[in-house]
Amino acid sequence: MPEGHTIHRLAQDCLHRFGGSTVRAASPQGRFTESAALLDGRVMSAADAHGKHLFLGFDGAGWVHVHLGLYGTFRFGTGPAPEPVGAVRLRLTGGTDGLHHADLRGPTACELVTPGEKQAIHDRLGPDPLRSDADPGRAWARISRSRTAIATLLMDQKVVAGVGNVYRAEVLFRHGMDPYRPGRDLTRTAWDALWADLTELMHEGVRNNRIDTVRPEHTPGAMGREPRVDDHGGEVYVYRRARQACHLCGGEIRTAALAARNLFWCPGCQPGHGG
């Protein structure tokens, strides 16, 4: 489930469960053993997220940089930690009441980094709608002079950090925007509206720990249809709804590969040369 909202939620949850207290760290899988030993018994004092990157700060040891990739999972539990099942890269136990545990499985990245290395990661990421220090103008500077399709730009973490395949499809639908429109054909007003919407949607994603993008007036009750809830979480307009009827115009949702990812859009509601 890892788009940016998942990672920010993980940062919150880690801080809530372990922040300010001594944590035991282990790597049952064995691939992070040395670093886990350096963390073991230290205080987790900070958790930070930028886009899809998670950073856990341990006093005197630096930061653990985690990227879940496509498959990674971070699961929490209370009470005694069960026997590790499968490949647990990092297990944290203890925490604020001594009874928490968290298992990290299958991440693309799990490494101990210095503050300088952490900063280098921030420096190569674009503004993150979920961060208060984000400057959408930085993204606009790139978008406004790019011939690349807006749907591709939204997925480029150097342009905007944290947007994934669900949010890009949904936010473009919500603005009736052709996903193939070149970045430089957007107006500043249109970009500001996209950014504001992403900010709102993603904050809601952090709160609910899932992605919902359907406006209240288009919810199942209002539209006379069954709610759609599947593994990505919530109710959406177009994501993974290829060949189904658009909730708004009834037209057929289309899908196509774009930059090695599946793009979804409604040609009726998002007219342009992609239709």
Add this chain to the structure above:
DNA sequence: GCGTGATGTTGAA
């Protein structure tokens, strides 16, 4: 129980 695809990124060809 098995096959499939997926919300992501990297690095090689």
Add this chain to the structure above:
DNA sequence: TCAACCTCACGCC
């Protein structure tokens, strides 16, 4: 452009 990473939920038996 594509394989690799290697987890999980789902559909279909």
